[in-house]
Amino acid sequence: MVKDGGRILMVEDNPDHADLTIRALRRHNLQNEIDVVGDGADALDYLFGRDRYEGRRPEELPVLVLLDLKLPKVDGLEVLQALRGDPRTRVLPVVVLTSSNEERDIVASYHGGANSYIRKPVDFHEFTEAVGKLGLYWLLLNEPPPGVPEP
Amino acid sequence: MGDGGDGDLFHSAVVQAPVGMLVAGADGACELVNERWCELTGLPAAQSLGDGWRRAIHPADAAELADRWRSLLETGDPFEQRHRLCRPDGVVRWVRARARPLLDEEGRVHGYAGAFADITELNEREAELQVSEARLRGAMDTALDAFVTIDADGFVAEWNPQAEVVFGWSADEARGRRVDQLVMPERYRADHRAGLRRYLETGGTKYLARRIELEAMRRDGSEFPVELSVTPVETGGPVIFSAFIRDISERKRAERELRELTRDLERRVAERTTELRATVEELEAFSYSVSHDLRAPLHSIAGFAEALREDYGEGLDERAHDYLGRVRSATRRMGQLIDDLLALSQISRKPLERSTVDLSGLAGQVAAELREADPRRDVEIAVQGGLRAEADDALVRVVLENLLGNAWKFTSHQATARIQFEAADGGAFVVRDDGVGFDPAYADKLFGPFQRLHRQGEFEGTGVGLATVQRVVRRHAGEVWAESEPGEGAAFYFRLGPGPGAHS
Numbered sequence: 001m002v003k004d005g006g007r008i009l010m011v012e013d014n015p016d017h018a019d020l021t022i023r024a025l026r027r028h029n030l031q032n033e034i035d036v037v038g039d040g041a042d043a044l045d046y047l048f049g050r051d052r053y054e055g056r057r058p059e060e061l062p063v064l065v066l067l068d069l070k071l072p073k074v075d076g077l078e079v080l081q082a083l084r085g086d087p088r089t090r091v092l093p094v095v096v097l098t099s100s101n102e103e104r105d106i107v108a109s110y111h112g113g114a115n116s117y118i119r120k121p122v123d124f125h126e127f128t129e130a131v132g133k134l135g136l137y138w139l140l141l142n143e144p145p146p147g148v149p150e151p
Numbered sequence: 152m153g154d155g156g157d158g159d160l161f162h163s164a165v166v167q168a169p170v171g172m173l174v175a176g177a178d179g180a181c182e183l184v185n186e187r188w189c190e191l192t193g194l195p196a197a198q199s200l201g202d203g204w205r206r207a208i209h210p211a212d213a214a215e216l217a218d219r220w221r222s223l224l225e226t227g228d229p230f231e232q233r234h235r236l237c238r239p240d241g242v243v244r245w246v247r248a249r250a251r252p253l254l255d256e257e258g259r260v261h262g263y264a265g266a267f268a269d270i271t272e273l274n275e276r277e278a279e280l281q282v283s284e285a286r287l288r289g290a291m292d293t294a295l296d297a298f299v300t301i302d303a304d305g306f307v308a309e310w311n312p313q314a315e316v317v318f319g320w321s322a323d324e325a326r327g328r329r330v331d332q333l334v335m336p337e338r339y340r341a342d343h344r345a346g347l348r349r350y351l352e353t354g355g356t357k358y359l360a361r362r363i364e365l366e367a368m369r370r371d372g373s374e375f376p377v378e379l380s381v382t383p384v385e386t387g388g389p390v391i392f393s394a395f396i397r398d399i400s401e402r403k404r405a406e407r408e409l410r411e412l413t414r415d416l417e418r419r420v421a422e423r424t425t426e427l428r429a430t431v432e433e434l435e436a437f438s439y440s441v442s443h444d445l446r447a448p449l450h451s452i453a454g455f456a457e458a459l460r461e462d463y464g465e466g467l468d469e470r471a472h473d474y475l476g477r478v479r480s481a482t483r484r485m486g487q488l489i490d491d492l493l494a495l496s497q498i499s500r501k502p503l504e505r506s507t508v509d510l511s512g513l514a515g516q517v518a519a520e521l522r523e524a525d526p527r528r529d530v531e532i533a534v535q536g537g538l539r540a541e542a543d544d545a546l547v548r549v550v551l552e553n554l555l556g557n558a559w560k561f562t563s564h565q566a567t568a569r570i571q572f573e574a575a576d577g578g579a580f581v582v583r584d585d586g587v588g589f590d591p592a593y594a595d596k597l598f599g600p601f602q603r604l605h606r607q608g609e610f611e612g613t614g615v616g617l618a619t620v621q622r623v624v625r626r627h628a629g630e631v632w633a634e635s636e637p638g639e640g641a642a643f644y645f646r647l648g649p650g651p652g653a654h655s
Contacts, residue, residue, distance in 0.1 A: 016451035023458060070443045099446040102439060122449055122486030124457035124479075 005139055006063030008034045011043040011079065012097075013071050017120070021066065021097070021131055028132035030139055032063070040074025043067075044082050047089055061092055064138045067114075069098040069105055080112040091145040093138055097131075171246070171267035173204050174253070177260060179224045191246065191267060193238030209235035209243060220250065227252045227260055236267070245271045297396040301330045303389050305347050317377075317398050319370030334396075336368045350383065351390070367396065375400045431500075438496045445489055453482040484613075491615035494549075495600065498622050503543050505627075510538040510547070510580065514572045517551045521559045530562065535573035538580065540647050546623045547647070553616040554582040554643050560610055561641065562586035579646040588635040597633055620645070 008025075012018040018036045025034070037043045042052070043065075049056045065083075069076035076096065083089040095116040096109045109117050118134055121127045162183070165172045171188035175181045184199040192199070192207035199207070208216050212234035219230045229251035236244050246267040253262040291298050297314035301307055310325040318325075318334050325333055331340040367377040381394045456478040464472070511534050518532040532555075540547065555570065562568030562584050575581040589597070589604045596602045600618040620643075624631045628648035635641035 014447055014451070016454065017447065020451070020454035020458070023454075098443070099450060100439070100443050120446075120450055122446065122453055123483055124453045127450070127454065128457075 005032045006061075008032050008064045008066060008139075009043065009046060009062040010034055010036045010066045011040065011071065011076065012036060012066070012068045013038045014068075017068075020124075020127070024128040024131035025135045027128060028135055030132075030135040032139060035062070039072040040076065040079040043071075043079050044074065047083065047092075048086070061089065063093070063144060065092060065094045066097045067094050069096060069100055069109070077108055077112050080109065080114060084113040093142065093144065095134055095138060097134075165264075168266070170269075173199065173265045173267075175263040175265075177262055179220070179263065182262070188267065191238075191244060191269060192236055193240060193242070207236050207238070209237040211235065216248070223250055223252065223263060233270070244269055245274045294395075295397075297398075298393065299325075299330065299334075299396065300384075300391050300393040302391050303347065303351055305329050305331060305344065307333065308391060309393075314396070317369075317396065318367070334367050336366055336374055339365065347392075364399065367398075376403045434496070435500065438493060438500075441489060441493060441496075446486065449482050449485055449489075453479060453486075456482070488613045488615070491613045491619075492600075495615055495619050495622060498546060498549065498619055498626070501543075501546070503546070503626055505541050505543055508540050508542045508544050508547050510540055510551070511536050511572075513548055514538075514551050514555065517548070517555050518570075521555060525559075528559075528563070528568070529566065530559065530568045530570060533569070533571045533573075535571075538572075538574055540580075542627055542647050543623075546626065550620050550623050550645060551582075553620045554645075557616060557643070558582055558584035558586065558641070560612065561588075561605075563610070575644055577646065579644045581642050581644045583640060583642045585640040588637050588639045588641045589633075590637050591635060594633055594635070598631065 010018055010021060012021070015038075022034055022036075025032075035046065037046055045051045046053045046056065047061070047065075067076050067079060071079070074082075076098070080094060080096075083092060083094065093115045094113070095118060096114045097118050097120060098105065099120045101119045106117050116134065116138075118130055121130060165174055165183060166185050168185055168187060171191040172183075172185045173181050173188055174183040180201045181199055181204045184194075184196050184204065188194075188199065188204075189196055192204070194203065194207055197203075205213065205217070216232060216234055219232055222228060223230060229249070232248045232250075234246065234248060236246055238244075247270050248265060248267050250263060250265040252260045253264055255261045291309070291311040294311055294313055297317040298309065298311040299307060299314050300309040307325045307328055307330050310320070310322040312322075314325070315321050320333055331343045335343060362378055362380050364376060364378050366374045367379075368374050376399050378397045378399050379394060381392055384391050384393055456475050460467070460472070460475045467475075514534045518534065521532075522528070522530070551572075555572065558570040559568075562570070564587065565585075569585050571581075571583045573581060573583075587605075593604050597604065598617045598621040600615055602618070603612060603614040605612075621631050624645050624647065629646045630648075631643070631645040633641060633643045
């Protein structure tokens with residue numbers, strides 16, 4: 001069992017996909033707390049401690065953001081832009097996790113400052129593998145930027 | 152004829168006169184001609200004496216002159232007559248002849264004198280002038296343009312028939328009237344008069360000697376566009392101005408229509424472009440939606456089926472596991488379908504970038520990839536060297552991947568196989584295999600999306616591959632076709648336009 005680390009913020013409007021991703025992480029023994037928000041506006045409120053998330057201290061950033069692209073209200077690329085435009089979240093690790101493999105989405109994500117881009121494979125085994133690897137890499141192997149809490 | 156001093160003077164005057172002269176006695180018989188007469192008539196003096204001089208008269212004029220001469224002798228009335236002289240060598244000259252009686256101191260007729268002035272050149276010039284005038288008149292009368300001349304004060308002098316048609320005033324009505332009041336809208340008249348004055352004072356005006364376009368006025372007051380050129384004519388006397396005026400209403404109307412048509416066309420092109428852009432955007436939105444939204448539920452189905460198997464698998468019997476396996480393979484297949492469909496739509500959207508493509512090299516790469524993916528197969532792949540085409544590199548690779556991939560797939564049920572890629576007739580290329588082939592009755596169905604000629608269990612595939620090939624080839628303005636018999640292998644041909652792309 002891996003020790004509890006920092007939180008993960010998952011921005012995902014499909015509850016099925018959120019559950020399946022959480023399940024995949026747990027199957028790889030990653031026990032980090034996971035907060036799920038259903039759209040881009042909520043994601044920004046969460047990270048900057050606004051509105052519904054007033055009182056959440058912005059300096060307590062998650063160790064990792066899993067970001068879907070196609071989201072209600074504020075889409076994933078706009079969230080990315082807002083995060084990279086704010087000094088508090090400029091270096092926060094963001095992994096785009098999406099079902100799109102459109103080249104323009106991949107290009108736009110990297111240009112927007114995504115740390116990684118992973119397409120959800122339809123095959124569940126592959127998906128579990130992919131999520132496991134990304135969790136292991138970002139939560140255990142990767143040295144986070146200073147200011148982001150140790151996982 | 153008298154003698155003495157006067158007679159000598161007269162004689163010498165006759166001899167030296169610059170016109171031809173003959174002098175006759177009271178009986179009318181010629182007694183003396185001068186040198187000039189001899190030049191004019193070609194008759195020596197001796198032959199002119201008596202009635203000899205009459206031979207010099209042109210036969211056509213002889214009778215009339217004889218009448219006048221007789222009348223002179225009978226009544227003493229002088230006469231003047233234009234007639235011709237004809238020399239023995241045939242040269243004809245026009246002369247003005249004057250004849251009158253010679254009177255002595257008592258007033259009695261004692262002889263006659265005739266003077267012949269050569270007016271040949273004068274006559275010729277006059278005739279030329281008449282011809283030229285007639286020609287000019289004809290030209291003016293039949294001119295397609297209105298032709299008008301005015302004097303220095305702006306009064307109409309000439310008005311040709313076309314001017315009558317164009318302006319509605321007859322020549323008789325127009326002549327002698329002020330041209331500005333006849334044909335110019337009120338607003339131009341002051342300018343016109345000032346222009347005339349300026350020309351007379353300084354010899355220059357902005358309208359002269361070039362074509363200008365302005366509005367003219369008909370008799371009924373209606374205005375119409377004309378093209379006008381004005382030339383001052385100075386002949387020594389007072390200046391006159393001549394003007395050609397062309398009614399250009401038709402031309403203006405045609406120009407306006409053309410402008411309107413052009414504007415209309417531009418507007419329609421803009422509209423169509425906007426519509427087309429909207430369609431393309433819709434298509435892109437659709438593709439994006441397919442990519443994301445169709446895949447999302449599939450992800451849930453596959454994911455929870457797997458979760459079910461993992462978490463509750465121990466409690467399920469063999470049949471339940473079989474069902475879950477089928478869910479899994481069906482979702483995998485649907486995922487593949489979505490991917491292929493997207494690839495097909497991406498091929499339509501991608502801009503075509505032609506360059507010289509090494510088809511042989513490309514086919515070799517694809518063959519190597521096929522072997523790598525399935526190294527156990529015993530397949531001979533023969534690629535003809537040096538095949539090239541002007542094509543989009545990435546798209547033509549898709550064609551070869553599909554055609555060689557199909558050949559690889561449909562030979563998979565046999566121990567050994569042979570696949571060829573080579574040039575065919577007419578600049579086409581062909582991929583042949585010795586696999587299962589297909590029934591030519593269904594050849595037209597081969598290239599439709601999701602069309603399959605084999606059952607799912609026999610060969611894997613979504614039926615999008617050949618549709619993709621056809622779309623790529625069509626985007627290259629080319630064609631694709633196939634030949635086969637069941638069990639006899641298949642041959643897939645493609646030709647890329649424009650022009651043959653193959654060089655051996």
